[in-house]
Amino acid sequence: MPFTMPLLSSNRISFCFPHPLNFNSDLWIGKRDRIAVSREVSTNLTASVASSPPPDSVRGDSVAGGARDVKKLESEGLELLYDDGYTSSSEIDYTDLVRSDGAPPRWFCPVECGRPIKGSPLLLFLPGIGGLGMGLILHHKALGKVFEVRCMHIPVYDRTPFEGMVKIVEATVRLEHAMCPDKPIYLVGDSFGGCVALAVAAHNPNIDLILILSNPATSFGRSQLQPFLPILEALPDLSFIMGDPAKMAMASVESGLPPLEALDQLPRILSSMLPHLFDFADIMPKDTLLWKLKLLRSAASYANSRLHAVKAEVLVLASGKDNILPSRDEAQRLRNSLRNCRVRYFKDYGHTLLLEDGIRLLTIIKGASMYRRSRRLDYVSDYLPPSMTEYTEIFRLKYRLFFQATSPVMLSTLNDGKIVSGLAGVPNEGPVLLVGYHTLMAFELSPLIDAFLREKNVMVRGVAHPLFFTEKFETSLQEFTVFDEIKVFGAVPVSASYIFRLFSSKSFVLLYPGGVREAFHRKGEEYKLFWPEQPEFVRMAARFGATIVPFGVVGEDDIAELVIDYNDQMSIPITRDLIKQTNKGFKRLRTNMNGEVANQDLYIPGILPKIPGRFYFLFGKPFETKGRMGNLRDRENANEVYLQIKSEVESILSYLKKKREEDPYRGILQRIVYQATRGSTDEVPTFEP
Structure with a gap:
């Protein structure tokens, strides 16, 4: 039975050992100065095994780097834009190897992982052939907030055969599953560890396992190490x-x-x-080296012979510049060989993927919709808010030029009808339903989400098309794309049940009644609403007393010109067949409706960029539904409110199209001159509301 117990509490590592307990010689680990755990210390600690803490307990007195209060973290979950601790650790911190101490492979819990939020699943890290177990060092703090992290350490001179290694991991997996049968267990396998993870999954098809394989060594037979x-x-x-x-x-x-x-x-x-x-x-x-290379060869052979038995969810992380293993080709092979396998491809990274700068393992897991705390993924209860690192890298860096080029203007309406700069007119507390116009290709999404994060510290949860949550169009070399980003930033599949639950949790919900038909409109249809006749959202909003905020945004015609639309493509046999084939596998929405709103075919429009103008957002006067449940339960009353909100959105669009003509800084050249003379960080003014 593997015990989880702090054995060495330096500022970095806590060790825990599987049975049999074996403290026969000194153990060295740490930073530059070696810290020894002697026989005397080991003897004293042996007596404390019976009272070792449960899985959700703290594995050290403090979290390095100044983490937030652990009680708050556990009881309330993660805060929006929390500090995930990335870049605060370095591989250099652990340059010393653990000397042979006569003990078998064992688990250790990095102290810097801290205490995870309540209900977090277990994550077992299985190292590469080196066996040190520090392959997640750059990710300890981030993963430790949402997983109970344990890393396997394999002593340098250990001679446990591959089957024995599998049994050690298997024993831990079965024990943890027996204690928490409704929780998934994550196996993160690095290179050699990927073979161990696959073997364990093949032996335990009835245990809920999620495998994250980083450049798995199942390709060893085709690697450059084999001839050695x-x-x-x-x-x-x-x-x-x-x-x-x-x-x-x-x-x-x-x-x-x-x-x-x-x-x-x-x-x-x-x-x-x-x-x-x-x-x-x-x-x-x-x-020793010969033993490890032969162990690697036997591991690859063993795992490959059992791929057919693997039923677990698998995410393969493959590097494009792996000079040790042919990981790119292996990712394609595993995707075709395994029942439930997906790939994320990193073309500019090498074999030591998890130790290279720019890789955020938790972000990758979240973007692939593979973080869950129970048997089934729930996009509401399993959602993890974005960290400051994720926000900075995606919004502040990736979209920085887009924001600078379009200089989005945010306006809102107070209760007295006055239009003001910023989002002061939008309520500060949910539930809030933002209902508005969907621009071409959803150009408005990133500025909108960014504005609410910056100004109100609120995560807007978008209700998105099932397209964003399907694996149908993922390739065997799928990179981290905008599809992953929208899931990291709160999108949920469109469904009444998810909207219901978001309102229950007092969230800010973003809904586009026009859906795909509006976002993929035709030529000459910009700023035209394609809303259904039925009041889809009013009665549900009233049930929870949600505040409905209508909004509009203009500017798509200032940044792009639609030159090839849906009608053009449907007139060409090749593209028509492609569109039909593409949409065949999608879940169809609003199939019971008539008219244009039912035409929800997805296609890729042909657009030409323009010298960018500017985006203008206006959030209308909030419509309160609190206390009106009885009145709005009546369909006619609800329909009246629905038409009122639709009319308000149309009025906002008309207002913005007219008022932008008065903006002296609508053109990008005028904005560049203003920022050059006033400072690049100054907000560029606009028209007087």
């Missing part, structure tokens, strides 16, 4: 190889290249291989 085995067996020792890693890197340079091109490849290959070489630092004995 006969060479190493012939060498008297490894000092030649370990003393000159550049020669090992040269073996990976493509043959036949001109000298200058080969020299250009060498630094990149060497930087990819060095982390693995240092996993065997201090000149590892030849027999």
Whole structure:
């Protein structure tokens, strides 16, 4: 039975051991200075095993980096734009290997992970062939907020065969499943660890497992490491190889290249291989390295022979510049071989994907809709708010040029009808329903969400088309796209049940009654509403006393021109067949309705960019439904309110189209001059409301 107990509480690591407890020799771990756990310390700690803390307990007295109060974290969940701790750790913090102590592989819980939010699932990290177990070091703090993290450490001189390694992990998985049968268990396998994860999943098809495989070593038979085995067996020792890693890197340079091109490849290959070489630092004995490479070969063979039995959800993270394994091709093979496998491809990263800058494992898991706390994913209860890192990298960096080019203007209406700058007219507390016009290709979404995050510290939960949640169009080399981003930032599939639950949780809900028909409109249809006849949202909003805020946005015609629309494409046989085939697999919406609103076909319009003008948002006077449930239960009354809100949105669009003509800074050149003279951070003014 594996015990979870703090064994070494430096400022970094807490160790926990599986049975049998084995404290036969000193253990070194830590930063530059080695910290020893002696036999005496081990003896004293053995007595505390019986009272070891439960899985959700704290694994240390404090969280490095100044985390928020753990009680608040556990009871209320994560705060919006919380500090996820990325970039506050470094691989350099753990340069010393754990010396052989005679103990078997064991689990440890990094103290810096802290206490996760209540109900968090277990995450077991299975390391690469080096076995140190520090492959998640850059992710400890972020993952530790929403997972109970345990990492496996495999001592350098350990000789546990692959089947034995699988049994150790399997025993932990079965025990945890017995204690919490309704929670999923995450297995994050790095390279060799990916083989272990697949083997465990194949043996336990009835346990709810979610596998995250980073460049899994199932491709070892086709890797550049395979030819090393006969060479190493012939060498008297490894000092030649370990003393000159550049020669090992040269073996990976493509043959036949001109000298200058080969020299250009060498630094990149060497930087990819060095982390693995240092996993065997201090000149590892030849027999140890041979053992590990043979273990890797047997692991790949064992896992590949059992892929057919894997029923778990699998997410493969594949690097495009992996110079150790053919991970790109392996991702495609695994996606075709496994029943429930998806891929996220990172074309500019190497083999040590999880240790490279720019990779955010938790963000990837969230974007792939693979974070859940129970047997089924719930987009409301399982939702994790975006962290400050996610907000900064996606909104402040990725969309920075778009925001600068379009300089969105935010206006809102107070209860007395006065139009003011900013979002002061929008309520500060939910439930709130934002109902408005959907611009071409949803250009307005990122400025809208950004404005509510910055000004009101509110996450607007968009109700999105099922397209964004289907795997139908994912490829075997699927990159992290806008489809993942909208899920990180709160989108839920359109359904009455999800809107119901969002209102129940007092959320800010974003709804576009015009849906796909409005966002993929035809030529000459800009700023035209395609709303259904039925009052779809009024009565549900009234049931929860939600405040309805109508809004409009103009500017799409100032940044792009629609040149090839749906009608154009349907007149061409090839594109018509493509559109029909594309939409065949989608869940159809509003199939019981007539007219244009029922025409929800998805297509990719042909657009030409323009020298950008400006986006203008206006949020109308809030419409209170609190206390009107009885009145609005009547369909006629609800329909009257519905038409009133629709008319308000149309009036807002007309107002903005007229008033933007008075904006002296509508053109980008005028805005550039203003910012150059006043400061690039100054907000550019607009017309007088």
